[in-house]
Amino acid sequence: MLKRLLLSGLAILIAWTMLDVLMHRLLLRPMYEENPSLWRPFDQMNVVLIYVVTFTLIATFVVTYWLLISPKSLGAGVLLGTFIGLALGISAGFGTYIHMPIPQALAWGWLIGGWLKGIAAGVIVGTLITES
Secondary structure, eight states: OHHHHHHHHHHHHHHHHHHHIIIIIIISHHHHHHOGGGSOOGGGSOHHHHHHHHHHHHHHHHHHHHHHOSSOOHHHHHHHHHHHHHHHHHHHHHHHHHHSOOOHHHHHHHHHHHHHHHHHHHHHHHHHSOOO
């Protein structure tokens, strides 16, 4: 079981990295460039903190599925991912929009991106961690 948990975490990391590249470096990039005063320069970002946050989110998602979801199935994983992704996406997107002058389109982009990342994570755990 530990092997499947670790494999799920690694697969989520890869999927999320690919989605982040697509979302932030391609689709949302023009909005970031329109508001440069809102963002830290890349060389001032705390890379260690980025990985701590990412690994914590992945571990929390995988362990939540493992401990709380029964029976474990693709459908259960997708359902969990849909709800968790929506919660994280709306808090990142519109939670930030409440407090910072980001464009509303960016808030929607973060919401949709978070939702898609949750669904992807759900597909992964639902596929790799099933009832024996």
